[in-house]
Amino acid sequence: MTDDAPLTPSQEDHALAAELALGLLDGPEATAATDRMSIDPDFARIVHDWYERMAGMAEALTPVMAPARARQAIRERLGHINPPLANDPTERTPWWRGPLGALAGVLAVAATAAFLWLPGLQQADTPGYQAQxxxxxxxMRVAARINGREMEIALESGVAAQGRDWEIWWVEPDGSAPVSIGLVPREGRLRMTLPDGLDPSGDIQIALSDEPAGGSPTGQATGPVVAIAPLTSL
Known part of the structure; x- marks a missing residue:
């Protein structure tokens, strides 16, 4: 049998089922394969067998957090954040450019800040933490604030060098590897919900490292730690 020998009908069914289970089909091919499952019990069984194989493989995997550069790219595509070098932090917008829009933005930010920062508006039973x-x-000064599981990072002064970013790390007291949770914004604030498994307490430290633009390419700190501070209760 040569390498280019055609597949048997059974082999074709298994190949199609594997592609469907792996999400490699789209458009009419995916629709046709899905419709076939409803009328062909044997084909449906093959697809379910592939799902079970992949589920077993997934159970053996150790979940890891995506590198900061990947999360940064997702936030940029969703429009939640600007690219790190998209805006010149020294550039001033003329006062006459969009005064009504600017005023509305200021009022919205002020209302949001009041809701997030005024103690009287926070939930009484939700512990809060901060780190300077x-x-x-x-x-360079960066403020970190946590209310419940919502975290906010704000750059108060200084800016990372051209082509560099400051990456934020969550440091557990047990000596385990620090976990990257994002990049310090060059302007404005970064708001996020803490990933599962990261529980704020007075034993946690927040660190910043100097990394290439977009964050560490390895998922671990590659540059020097420029600042570190413990979480303290609000």
Whole structure:
């Protein structure tokens, strides 16, 4: 039998079922394969067998958090955040450009800030934490604040060098590898919901490292740690 020998009908069914289970089919091919499952019990069984194989493989995998550069790209595509170098932080917008829009934006930000930051508006039974991170020369200051499972990062002063970003790391007290949770925004604030498994407490530290634009390509800190601080209760 040569390498280019045609597949048998059974082999074709298994190949089609595997492609459907892996999500490799789209458009009319996916529709046709899905419709066939409803009228062909043997084909449906093959597809379900493939699902079970992949589920067994997934159970053996260790879940890891995607690198910051991947999460950054997703936020940019969804429009939740601007690319790191999309805006010049030293550039000033003329006062006459969109005054009504600017005023509306200021009012919206003020209302949001009041809701998030005023103690009287926070849930009484939800513990809150904060961390103030700054470099030794105090040229850079970053504020971290957690209310429940919602975390906010704000750059108060300083800016990362051109082509670099400051990456945020969650440091557990047990000595396990730090977990990347995002990049310090060059302007505005970064708001996120903490991933499952990251529970704020006074034993947690927040660190910042100097990384290439988009964050560490390895999922671990590659640059020097420029600031670190513990979480303290609000």
């Amino acid at each position: 991170l700054e470099t030794q020369d105090q040229a």
